[in-house]
Amino acid sequence: MWQRIRHITRGLLFIPWFLSLTAVLAPVAIAMSLVTRSGDAAHRLGRRWSRWLLAAAGVEVEVTGREHLAGLPGGLVIAANHASQLDILALFVALPIQFRFVAKKELFHLPLLGPAMRFTGYIPIDRSGGRSAVESLNRAAEVVRSGVAVLIFPEGTRSPDGRLRPFKPGGVLLARKAGTPVLPVAISGSHRCLPRGSILVRPGRIRVRLLPPVDPVGPGGPKGKDALTRELHQAILSGLDPGNRPA
Template sequence: MSPLQTARGVFTLCLAPILTFIVSLLALIDMLWVRRSEWQAQQFPRWWGRTICRLAGVQVRVEGLEYIDPKQTYIFAGNHASQFDIFTFQGYFPYDFRWLAKKELFRLPVFGWAMHRVGYIPVDRSNSRDAMKSLDAAAARIAKGKSVLIFPEGTRSPDGHLKAFKAGAVLLAIKAGVAIVPMGFNGSFQVLPKGRWLPAAGEIVLRIGPPIVTTGCRPKDKQKLAGELHEAVAALLDEAHKPLPDDAGPEPAQPQQA
């Protein structure tokens, strides 16, 4: 990384928390005292995502928007290779959606309050029973018209290659009765891999595939559907992000959550 890009990366790293606080505060004020519209308040996190990408020298291109009907509700599911997947989708995906986030984040001052007010959906991961209850609650909110983004791998890939999927995203789609949209984040690992602090300049290409319909599916079909989703996401990835032979397919079913 050149000295100029290093300086740029340091500047982005230092400014990102400040921007996050400012955007959270503005969204909170907007929701409490100004327009009081969840949809309109999304302009603040959208600006946040775009600004962080621009500060880091990251260009973003989105392909496949023709597959999306803005009037429909979806669960968007993609690979997770970098923190910049979040900035990319938040800043450059043009349609309304919400995040699923662990419930602990909603307790944070300002940031957590803003997440609650703009309609983000908490998920409890403390134990299997509470996780299933929060999954049912999330499914009910999605069924009422809130599209969400999920990373079925559960965490960032350590090497940039697509890993096995957990079946939770698919089960959520089945419960909510909505289609799943596969997505591929390409180039984000090169911008900021897991374990590195400073982002590098580059291009991220977000590819969107045709929705996978869940109509008629039952919870017992979740492993099969997770496999189909994994294949669909893999097809949207460049070679540097495609799964390695040992990483293909969904994770084995968890009996206690069946």
């Protein structure tokens, strides 16, 4: 019982810790981006922010497969499954490279955090589609071609039960447009630490597995959108723990 009380207390304290740490570091990230004209320093600060938040919550990140980054260009597409708000923090810790992520536009309206994301170079997207979504895709392709990786969640939103969902085509369209490989990343355990709809973070372990890259071009030329989407889905599925695989 006492252990459960400690876990609940720790989870409740995570919220003020998150708010206070973000309030301190977000203006610093904005200032860094304005001074350097680059989001690189702010991204490194984001990695520290993520480590401190996860440590405060008692969440460990176990990383395997970093060797699959060897030989890849700086500009590539990173595709990961999405089961929890903690996925972004875990990816900051797990990926030893500069990257920018595509996120729903509503996050950019949050006080402090939203402007920090925008100044650092993260890319808002309108999930309702239309011209705005196409413009976001074009901007993401420009970032990749400039030599910086772009992270996408091809499911489009967080899984309600932690299990891998079908993929939307935006991620593979980005890879084809930018002409770059896709690095699949499988995240397991984050849903147990912070399920969708909950604000109480639970101590635990998140496993992040980097997998062999998927090439959008095959022996016969560019792969079809549907075939590439299936290949990417299968790659991430292969790296997930059983509890995160479709039922």
